[in-house]
Amino acid sequence: MATILVTGSSDGIGRQTASTLAADGHRVVLHARNEERAAQALASVPQAAAVVRGDLTSLAETRELAEQAAAVGPYDVVIHNAGVGGGQDAPVRTGDGLERIFQVNVLAPYVLSALVPWPARLVYLTSGMEADGVPRLDDLQWQGRDWDGMQAYSDSKLYDVMLAFAVARRRPRTLSNAVDPGWIRTRMGGPSATDDLPAGAETQLWLATSDEPAALVTGRYFKRRRDLRANPAAYREELQEELLATCAELSGVKLPD
Secondary structure, eight states: EEEEESSSSEEEHHHHHHHHHHHTTTTEEEESSHHHHHHHHHHHHHEEEEEEOOOTOOHHHHHHHHHHHHHHHHEEEEOOOOOOOOOOOOOOTTTTTHHHHIIIIIIHHHHHHSOOOOSEEEEEEEEEGGGGGGOTOTTTTOOOSSOHHHHHHHHHHHHHHHHHHHHHHHOOSSEEEOOOOOOBBBBOTTOSSBBBHHHHHHHHHHHOOOOOOOGGGSSOOTTTHHHHHOGGGGGOOHHHHHHHHHHHHHOOOOOOO
């Protein structure tokens, strides 16, 4: 039995992932952004060991979330599932003055990776749209260019792959991989999406729990258990390091070596 934290597990792919893990007998810790969503998460996954709370649009709450999560750990696996989409017509600034998509999709998993004690396995959810991402590390907050919500989302998903690969390189004893769950029928994916929730959770469940040799790898990009090539920019170590340095500067939290 493994102890597994799943962020963003009050609905969608995260809830499906957590529910399946709990049904299989694992000790699962849920995450929701507030008390109402936490109650919904526990009602949906009553076998869960605990639920931790924190709004990822707030750096203060993300740090508090890390403290809560550490208190009910340690973890064998952390699945960074939480994320937001890119349909906005204009950039949304959080209370920290940061662009919302970047803060939730990239900075929050960075902070949690830095502050939650290292597990044996890490899974970072990305998207096939990472292929369209452009590493504009000089303008992560979209202050010097015209806003494009879908481009901001694609960029954030590229940065998630870069984060997974950077952690894999820096922490060789931790298996750190990125997963594209596919286009899934969720609130974010919409009703026209091609696949259902079990398909969206399949690969991260496998990476979290399997002892098959194909799952015991690190620094890889997966979809449907297939080891694929990501956006070429994701493999550039200098870009990975620049992303880590920028995240450390923005958050005040340094990723441990």
